[in-house]
Amino acid sequence: MNRFTFTRSHSIAEALQEVSPQNKTRFIAGGTNLIDLMRANVERPDHIVDITHLNLDEITLTADGGMRLGALARNTDTAYDENVQRRYPLLAKAILAGASAQLRNMATNGGNLLQRTRCYYFYDTAMPCNKRVPGQGCAAIGGVNRIHAVLGTSAHCIATHPSDMCVALAALDANVLVTGKEGERVIPFSDFHRLPGDKPHIDSNLQPGELITAIELPPGDFNKNYQYIKVRDRRSFAFALVSVAAALQIEKGMIMEARIALGGVAHKPWRDKEAEKFMRRKTPDEALFWSVAEIIMREAQGFGHNDFKIELAKRTIVRALTEARDRNTPEPLNCYTYNRHHHY
Amino acid sequence: MENVSVDQQLSRDIFLSFKRHGNFEPIRMKEVVEKKSVPTSVRQTKERNLLPVHLNVNGKNYLLHLEPWTSVLDALREYLDLTGTKKGCDHGQCGACTVLANGRRIKSCLTLAVMYEGVTITTIEGLSAQGKLHPIQQAFMDKDAFQCGYCTPGQICSAVGLLNEGKAKTSDDVLELMSGNLCRCAAYNHILEAIMSVMENENNADPK
16 A cells, blocks of 8 residues: 555535645545555555545435435445335345445445446556556456456456446436536436446546535336346355346336346446337236347357356346346345245 | 565564555665654654544543554554454455444454544454453354354454344344355354354343
């Protein structure tokens, strides 16, 4: 870890003032990703600004029937908030599927969005990585790429975004509220994270010097028929190989509206609005779900060690949609559980 | 140890000074010797960026002078001599560093001490009160829930945090909610039994 100077900010204006083009400055809240990246010498900020005293940790209802999640609210508090659990159980479940209890206690909502890939070549400063050093090359392409992306990749980067919370936020059409020296703006969730393209060193469209203040969830009726499935090598405390957030609005046996987003397969949560449109006004049966899976994965490309993700994603999509459809009682959301005893 | 030449004798004290400093940038041998001769509570060097940090640990208030990169874990172990909390991975992956902050379990390796002013920190050393073991500590002994003991302080603090959260209802829940604490000796079965026994006692004592 490099030496750095440290300061604590007590207002947003103060925090924004700390960012200057001369200094490499990072905001710190939970620190669960930043400190890890600094220990690996991947992040080497000169200056660190503690933003935990900025009063951005409230979880509130909004007038239109949605919710506002403060950027500094901890993941645990967000997942266990009774309104989040009642209105957006998909989000609560996805948050609880991530990390471990201790990490969820420390991690903040804003930080969850900004966490960086866990690609082990990104973490290894002895290996070439275009995300770490533009132009250096990508060791994952042609390397051991089991955990890497199969959608939206480029010749420069095949990293994935590791978050579970973000997959649910993508499915729920959240908005990210940010503020900077030029004022406030709203970034729709699908525009927040980027695809790698030829600039994989830029993870998101948050501009330097901007601060996430809140995440807003629109009102919606996705709290009855939903499912979040996380497929991973261990029963817990591991990142997703593939994850699926699915939600359906079903009336008179027909899908009125569908949402589906994938994690573990791309540089950002993968939302396919074509597939969602395809489901409208159709009967939610297995044949439909397989068609949806084929649509979503139509451009998927494996890189040698992650080819299995393509079929795995299709099956997980079908299973998630089926279980969303069949959910008829609310589930307790005290922790992430997944019943592995279903047979399909 | 990038900046120590191979033919230099690396004594344990110098190694610990590297650890204490928290990074591996070049340290002149002279600087290391000076640190050795100065008590840890009084360090004044012009080049060092020391911040005053007030920590409340196990009911006591301390004023430390720390570099900003000092983790809570290093503050506890290296500056307060509270070595009960262990450094397993220093990356937030093993949970051996778990302590309680305002009753909430956190991984102390992954956060900066300077950010924990005004927080009530409880370590394994602070779990017993007036010579009486915490029920979790007692249960770990009764159920033989440790072998080498290295993960144990973290397991115990994590279990106390789990009970405080009040979310675990079944043994599956406990397994899921304890997943942040690894045990290479695989004492998991007995750790689960120990925690379940305390949970069941709590439920019997306080039927809701």
